[in-house]
Amino acid sequence: MDLLSLRYFRAVARREHISRAAEELRVAQPSVSRTIARLEAELGVPLFDRQGRAIRLNRYGAAFLTRVERALNELDDARREVADAAGLDDGSVAFAAETLLPFTELLAGFRAAHPDVAVRCFQSTPDAMLDQLRSREVDFCIASQPLSGAGLGAVRLLHEEVLLVVPTGHPLTGRDRVTVADIAEEPFISTRPGHWQRSLLDRLFASIGRRPVISCEGDEPGATYFLVAAGLGVGLMPSLARADLSQAPLTWLHLDTPDCVRTLNLVRREDGYLSAAAARFRDMAVAHFAERAQRSYKQE
DSSP, X not given: OOHHHHHHHHHHHHHTOHHHHHHHHTSOHHHHHHHHHHHHHHHTSOSEEEETTEEEEOHHHHHHHHHHHHHHHHHHHHHHHHHHHHTOOOOEEEEEESOSGGGHHHHHHHHHHXXXXXXXXXXXXXXXXXXXXXXXXXXXXXXXXXXOOTTEEEEEEEEEEEEEEEETTOTTTTOSEEOTGGGTTXXXXXXXXXXXXXXXXXXXXXXXXXOOEEEEEESOGGGHHHHHHTTSOBEEEETTHXXXXXXXXXXXXXXXXXXXXXXXXXXXXXXXOOOHHHHHHHHHHHHHHHHHHHHHHHHO
């Protein structure tokens, strides 16, 4: 039993598909099949149930995968720790977020400060983020709603009010504050279920026993203000975005409810090794959002 066999097994177990695992590993499918067969022969039990070309991880395979994941993760962490200690490279950092648009300034600053660090970014739903943390595909997830799971820890980056945005000239223009009941019939620009904007919107309307009228929904929260400015509806936007959109044809209103807020957290697996590159990214992210919040407060 060697490390290559274990890595092949992990890929097949995660995908439950030989061809997809081979593509991920960038090796020929027969090589993966032979490796899995040798591993099963060595262990003396089948790790997958096979029906035609379909395979499913069985109870032996599930138990074995738990140990293999732990062993390979420890070895990957050890490699990163040794490389950090020896100064062999400047490392890498990977993170996922529901939208990448709010992080361009942070990424530009990080790139300028650490040009040799490889950075990978993913736009992911909260469910996908949990999978990416579990598989250690990413070092961090930046989430606007709680990510719960064993061994996860979070650092708060930002806690801010969420505002209602309407196009200039809308009947609500000129008002500073509205209730949820006031906007019960308004068409909303929002994200699909699962994203923080939609979760907040649904929760606000549930408080008055209603469902929001959705005129447009998608997967990119950053598109909200473009569509609102175009007159297609109203939407929810974090107050931090107000400073960046000061010239946009929008009116910003407070919602008369105490829980119209979002908390942005930097989430990671606490049982994994935090590389020097990842630690630098975390520290810069905390400082960046603290500075942005202070700037926003002064502009208000």
